[in-house]
Amino acid sequence: MRLGSLPRARLANLPTPIQEMPNLSKKLGGPRIWVKRDDLTGLAFGGNKARKLEYLMGDAVAKKADVIVTGAGFHSNWCTQTAAAARKLGLDIVLVKNGPRDGWEPAEWDGNHLLHELMGAEIKVVRPEKFKAALDAEMDAQREAGRNPYFIPVGGSVPLGAAGYVNAMLETFNQSSEMGVDFDYVVHGTGSGGTQAGLVMGARALNSGTKVVGAAVGWTSK
Secondary structure (H helix, E strand, O other), rough: OOHOOOOOOOOOOOOOOEEEHHHHHHHHOHHHHHHHHHOOOOHHHHHOOOHHHHHHHHHHHHHOEEEEEEEEEEHHHHHHHHHHHHHHHEEEEEEEEOOOOOOOOOOOOHHHHHHHHOOOEEEEOHHHHHHHHHHHHHHHHHHOOOEEEEEOOOOOOOOHHHHHHHHHHHHHHHHHHHHOOOOOEEEEOOOOOOHHHHHHHHHHHHHHEEEEEEEEHHHHHH
C-alpha cells in the first residue's frame, strides 16, 4: 500500500501542533513530555477519528457511494465524526447504535445523540447482541433500495483507517525534526486498535526508533 496513492478526502486541520508540557514533566519528576494536539483536527470538535475518515471517506467517494453505514455505542464519538464527515461530503448516513432495547429513545436528547440528530443521520437503535446483524441488514436494505452504501466498521479500524495514523507518524517525525527533538515513546489511548496499528507501521517505515505504547481504554470503540 502506497500512502500517497490512496484516495483522500481532506477533512482535518493538519498538521496538528505539538506542544511541550513543562509543568506535567516537572510534576512527574523527569520525563520530558510533549502532546500531539489531535483534539484540534477540527471535524465535529476534533479527535483521532478525523485522520482515519480522510482515507475511508476518500475511498467511499472514489467508489461513488451515496450513503455511509456505520455504528457504535449510543453516545459514540466515532458516530459523531463520521456523521459530520458524511454530511460535509454530501453523503447520507445511517447509524446503528447500541441501546438498552430495540428502538430506544432517551427521555431527553443530549450529548452525541443530539448531535447525530442535528447532523441529519438516520438512527437505528438495537440491543448489543443484535448489533452486527443490524448492520448487515442495513447494508442489504440500502442495496435493495437502489443505493450504493459504503460500510465502515466501528472506529474505522481497517487498513485504510490505519493509513491515517501512518500519515500522523510521518507528520510527527517531520515536526520533531524541525523542533530538534527525538521522541523515545508515543503513548496513546487504544480501543479498537486502528490508531495503534497506523502508528506502529509509521514508526517502522520511518525507522525512527520511536516505541509506540497503547494504553487500553476498553475493547469497544467510542
